[in-house]
Amino acid sequence: NITLKYGAERIGKRTDQPMQDWRNYGLGQFIHWGVYAIPGGHWNGKYYAGAAEWIRSWEGMPNEAYDNLYKEFNPKNFNANAWAKQAKELGAKYVIITTKHHDGFCLWPSEYTDYTIANTPYKKDIIGALVEAYDKQGIDVYLYFSIIDWNHFGYKSKLVTDKDRTDYEVFKEFTRNQLIELLTRYPETKGLWFDGTWDAAWKEQASYVYDLDKELREMIPGLIIGSRFRPDDYGNRHFDANGNMMGDYEQGWERKMPNTIEEVHGNDWDCVMTIPENQWGYHSDWRGHVKTSNELIEMLVKAVALDGNFVLNFGPDGLGTIRKEETKLAKQVGEWMKVNSTAIYNCGYLDWEKQDWGYFTTNRITQEKYMVVFNQPISGVYTVKTKKGVSIEKAYLLDNPGLELSIEKTYNNEFLIQYNPENHPEEPFVMVIETNKDQNNSDNQYLQPK
Numbered sequence: 001n002i003t004l005k006y007g008a009e010r011i012g013k014r015t016d017q018p019m020q021d022w023r024n025y026g027l028g029q030f031i032h033w034g035v036y037a038i039p040g041g042h043w044n045g046k047y048y049a050g051a052a053e054w055i056r057s058w059e060g061m062p063n064e065a066y067d068n069l070y071k072e073f074n075p076k077n078f079n080a081n082a083w084a085k086q087a088k089e090l091g092a093k094y095v096i097i098t099t100k101h102h103d104g105f106c107l108w109p110s111e112y113t114d115y116t117i118a119n120t121p122y123k124k125d126i127i128g129a130l131v132e133a134y135d136k137q138g139i140d141v142y143l144y145f146s147i148i149d150w151n152h153f154g155y156k157s158k159l160v161t162d163k164d165r166t167d168y169e170v171f172k173e174f175t176r177n178q179l180i181e182l183l184t185r186y187p188e189t190k191g192l193w194f195d196g197t198w199d200a201a202w203k204e205q206a207s208y209v210y211d212l213d214k215e216l217r218e219m220i221p222g223l224i225i226g227s228r229f230r231p232d233d234y235g236n237r238h239f240d241a242n243g244n245m246m247g248d249y250e251q252g253w254e255r256k257m258p259n260t261i262e263e264v265h266g267n268d269w270d271c272v273m274t275i276p277e278n279q280w281g282y283h284s285d286w287r288g289h290v291k292t293s294n295e296l297i298e299m300l301v302k303a304v305a306l307d308g309n310f311v312l313n314f315g316p317d318g319l320g321t322i323r324k325e326e327t328k329l330a331k332q333v334g335e336w337m338k339v340n341s342t343a344i345y346n347c348g349y350l351d352w353e354k355q356d357w358g359y360f361t362t363n364r365i366t367q368e369k370y371m372v373v374f375n376q377p378i379s380g381v382y383t384v385k386t387k388k389g390v391s392i393e394k395a396y397l398l399d400n401p402g403l404e405l406s407i408e409k410t411y412n413n414e415f416l417i418q419y420n421p422e423n424h425p426e427e428p429f430v431m432v433i434e435t436n437k438d439q440n441n442s443d444n445q446y447l448q449p450k
């Protein structure tokens with residue numbers, strides 16, 4: 001073990017209520033919105049092949065042109081309540097909203113820079129409107145904040161000269177001021193989702209970030225911050241020099257997912273996912289693969305089955321409209337959630353052997369167990385290998401509890417559930433299974449001591 005002053009503050013999961021609530025969300029919504037939505041991945045009639053929110057870094061976009069775009073930002077179709085209502089129908093339990101992306105443009109009227117919504121034709125506080133709207137829908141609000149800030153003179157990716165260092169000190173105080181300002185203006189905030197912390201300059205700031213982390217957490221008790229914020233004494237992020245995770249959950253799964261529980265290392269984690277291959281901000285010409293609702297549902301279920309949360313990204317356009325492809329997917333996923341969210345909310349990993357037909361999830365409160373089916377076996381036989389001494393006593397469809405499914409027990413304690421759906425559901429479905437160990441099993445209620 002290496003002695004660290006700024007390493008992991010805790011070993012193992014946080015057990016307080018705000019973190020348990022976070023752990024039980026299952027599904028979240030990411031919103032990437034800002035000035036980059038105006039060009040939408042094009043400039044001067046040319047197509048930008050990168051991620052739309054990075055267009056300022058493209059040689060086809062002169063910095064001076066980009067840095068004046070905010071003077072046109074006037075999203076006349078923006079309706080915070082409509083966005084929050086759509087998120088509710090999607091079934092999202094929390095939302096992560098970009099307050100400031102790498103370009104440094106602030107969607108709130110920050111007093112620490114002029115590069116904010118207050119100095120656009122729109123003028124009004126976008127973050128305030130969204131926090132209020134999502135709160136009204138009962139959706140917890142988390143704020144995305146980019147440490148990278150291409151607009152601030154003091155931001156540096158690496159510190160070479162003395163001037164870099166003195167400028168960077170100004171940038172560090174600016175960053176601290178903006179974060180305190182955000183938590184002061186929006187005390188409903190449940191957590192901060194930091195991004196853009198991979199620079200060498202930031203990785204040298206272990207003690208400053210440690211102190212800032214502590215200061216922010218003291219402002220809002222229970223505040224949740226992931227592993228993409230603090231560097232340890234040696235500049236490691238996510239995991240310190242002893243391999244212990246820093247922060248409250250692992251934030252490394254961006255557009256990718258773990259495949260096994262071993263890769264999760266017993267930590268909480270989120271997967272943040274784009275609908276196209278790699279576009280977070282609005283791009284008017286999505287190229288490559290656009291995920292279907294069934295692909296997104298399988299990612300969501302896989303995340304929950306491996307004890308994580310799945311956060312689906314939406315990139316509204318320059319006028320504040322959520323594009324039709326995203327609206328359609330939100331509706332499709334939401335319809336599936338209306339029927340099947342019992343296997344998602346408050347659910348997590350069940351340590352039974354993964355089977356080809358799909359994923360197990362279990363409710364952390366009731367211990368109820370679910371089989372979420374994506375691959376119907378031609379045989380109609382669903383194999384379940386339980387733990388020693390655990391037998392399956394009942395199996396039925398979540399959306400048709402009256403239809404009990406037949407169960408065969410093999411000699412080596414495997415259970416074969418038979419189900420040949422007449423209607424071959426064209427979408428994933430859920431089976432509920434009851435075991436001899438379940439409190440909620442009707443027979444057991446009489447067997448348990450009074």
Ligand SMILES: C[C@@H]1N[C@@H](C(=O)NCc2ccccc2)[C@H](O)[C@@H]1O
Nearest residue numbers: 032051053054195196198254272280
């Ligand atoms: C959540 C996304 N993160 C931003 C990004 O720059 N990702 C690229 C990246 C992803 C992982 C490690 C380093 C860099 C994207 O612009 C989105 O905001």
